[in-house]
Amino acid sequence: MQHYDIVIVGTGPAGLGAAFELQARRPQDSILILDKNEMSSGGLRNDCKMNFSWPIGFPETCWDEVTASYYLKRVEDFLQPAIMERKNIRTYVHRAEKIGVKLLEIRQSHLGTDGGIELIKQLTARLQAAGVAIALGETMKTMDASAKVITTDKREIHYTDLILAPGRSGFAFLQDMMNLCSIPYRDNIVDIGVRVETREERYPIVKDYYDPKFMFPKKTRTFCTNSRSAHVVQERYGDPETGYWYSVNGHAWSSSRPANGLVNFAMLKTVTLTAPLASGQAYARMLGMQASLLGGGRPIMQRIGDFRLGKRSFAESFTGDLYDFEPTLPSCTPGDIALSAPAKVLNALWNGIKLLDSIVPGLLHPSTILYYPEIKLYANKPVFIDQYFRVAEGLYLIGDGAGTSRGITAAWASGLRAADGILRERG
Ligand SMILES: Cc1cc2nc3c(=O)[nH]c(=O)nc-3n(C[C@H](O)[C@H](O)[C@H](O)COP(=O)(O)OP(=O)(O)OC[C@H]3O[C@@H](n4cnc5c(N)ncnc54)[C@H](O)[C@@H]3O)c2cc1C
Numbered sequence: 001m002q003h004y005d006i007v008i009v010g011t012g013p014a015g016l017g018a019a020f021e022l023q024a025r026r027p028q029d030s031i032l033i034l035d036k037n038e039m040s041s042g043g044l045r046n047d048c049k050m051n052f053s054w055p056i057g058f059p060e061t062c063w064d065e066v067t068a069s070y071y072l073k074r075v076e077d078f079l080q081p082a083i084m085e086r087k088n089i090r091t092y093v094h095r096a097e098k099i100g101v102k103l104l105e106i107r108q109s110h111l112g113t114d115g116g117i118e119l120i121k122q123l124t125a126r127l128q129a130a131g132v133a134i135a136l137g138e139t140m141k142t143m144d145a146s147a148k149v150i151t152t153d154k155r156e157i158h159y160t161d162l163i164l165a166p167g168r169s170g171f172a173f174l175q176d177m178m179n180l181c182s183i184p185y186r187d188n189i190v191d192i193g194v195r196v197e198t199r200e201e202r203y204p205i206v207k208d209y210y211d212p213k214f215m216f217p218k219k220t221r222t223f224c225t226n227s228r229s230a231h232v233v234q235e236r237y238g239d240p241e242t243g244y245w246y247s248v249n250g251h252a253w254s255s256s257r258p259a260n261g262l263v264n265f266a267m268l269k270t271v272t273l274t275a276p277l278a279s280g281q282a283y284a285r286m287l288g289m290q291a292s293l294l295g296g297g298r299p300i301m302q303r304i305g306d307f308r309l310g311k312r313s314f315a316e317s318f319t320g321d322l323y324d325f326e327p328t329l330p331s332c333t334p335g336d337i338a339l340s341a342p343a344k345v346l347n348a349l350w351n352g353i354k355l356l357d358s359i360v361p362g363l364l365h366p367s368t369i370l371y372y373p374e375i376k377l378y379a380n381k382p383v384f385i386d387q388y389f390r391v392a393e394g395l396y397l398i399g400d401g402a403g404t405s406r407g408i409t410a411a412w413a414s415g416l417r418a419a420d421g422i423l424r425e426r427g
Pocket of ligand 1: 009014015037040139249
């Protein structure tokens with residue numbers, strides 16, 4: 001059986017952050033990083049906008065401002081991002097304040113999907129050149145924590161320290177591993193929302209501030225804004241046995257690609273569940289399945305003009321004279337979101353959209369499209385036994401899947417923090 005001093009599962013920013021740090025500070029250790037995909041599959045390769053300000057991406061259950069800022073500085077020193085300028089936003093800040101909304105001023109960079117793919121290639125090449133073993137297209141299936149062995153679809157591997165960083169797509173896998181290792185966890189928070197798509201001229205703030213972060217009442221916020229060459233996409237969750245469901249998402253190409261004049265962003269509401277249903281994963285799945293049922297196996301899309309009138313959208317709603325742009329995810333089913341989304345969630349989202357239209361007028365144009373559902377599953381909360389995201393001897397859980405981050409830079413920071421823990425143990 002092969003042995004590595006450190007095995008890292010997941011080549012997203014969390015896994016990469018840990019790998020670079022460990023390689024730089026313990027070059028004598030053998031390190032393997034593996035991924036079930038041929039390339040890191042999360043946000044690094046989808047839009048790749050990075051936020052360098054507290055608290056964006058940092059769950060406050062795991063981070064305080066001082067710790068996050070310390071790690072963010074290390075992330076920034078390593079990645080050397082080109083920070084984008086924010087211009088002319090005072091007016092928006094004042095308008096927001098007057099109606100009880102907060103516009104966070106965040107330092108951001110944006111590479112675009114093509115730029116992100118290029119970055120991943122560069123980073124993996126650097127790791128490889130530094131002697132880190134990289135296994136792509138290899139899936140971890142199970143583990144035996146007492147024997148310190150993981151089993152992949154290709155082999156068994158013995159480790160001294162194991163870092164699991166499987167991201168949001170590995171949410172259920174991580175729960176399986178925690179159950180197997182008797183690691184207590186909670187998973188009671190889920191973000192549910194819609195993705196809004198409109199023409200850039202109806203949401204012109206993006207010309208001055210790439211990803212404006214608005215915080216509304218009722219735990220509702222804007223998230224992941226894309227513009228210039230922006231597209232809505234869908235992600236598939238589930239499996240053949242329990243059934244598949246979809247969440248929408250968005251990304252944009254870099255400024256080197258032709259602009260399509262559209263913008264999209266998520267409007268999300270955070271829902272915290274209490275007993276008897278305390279599984280965000282189970283709740284999200286039910287909502288996803290219900291949307292899929294009503295959408296005939298696809299996400300639902302609805303023009304705001306129809307939504308306001310309480311009418312479902314039909315195929316014609318996307319070709320009428322009032323409707324002056326085509327949806328970028330046309331495979332969605334025109335329908336009625338109100339038949340699928342819980343009333344409390346929908347009220348909060350609609351309230352947020354109306355407030356946003358008072359700050360950036362134009363959004364409520366009838367042609368604006370709402371796509372449903374957009375669900376974020378990153379709220380596994382393992383019980384950590386130290387501040388380095390350790391859950392058992394030689395076992396660390398990091399990144400979005402473990403609830404230690406909600407974005408690229410925080411995920412990278414969580415990798416650094418686990419690496420610090422391993423380095424401390426190894427002396
Ligand atoms: C479409 C999309 C766009 C996004 N855009 C942005 C953005 O612009 N900015 C931002 O800050 N955040 C963005 N995010 C969120 C961002 O992707 C995450 O916060 C971040 O990538 C989390 O990093 P991670 O390392 O925890 O997980 P990931 O980046 O998801 O990486 C986890 C990796 O683990 C692998 N994996 C999972 N299970 C296994 C297994 N069993 N065996 C082997 N490998 C496995 C996966 O293939 C994946 O490559 C986006 C997310 C998506 C899905």
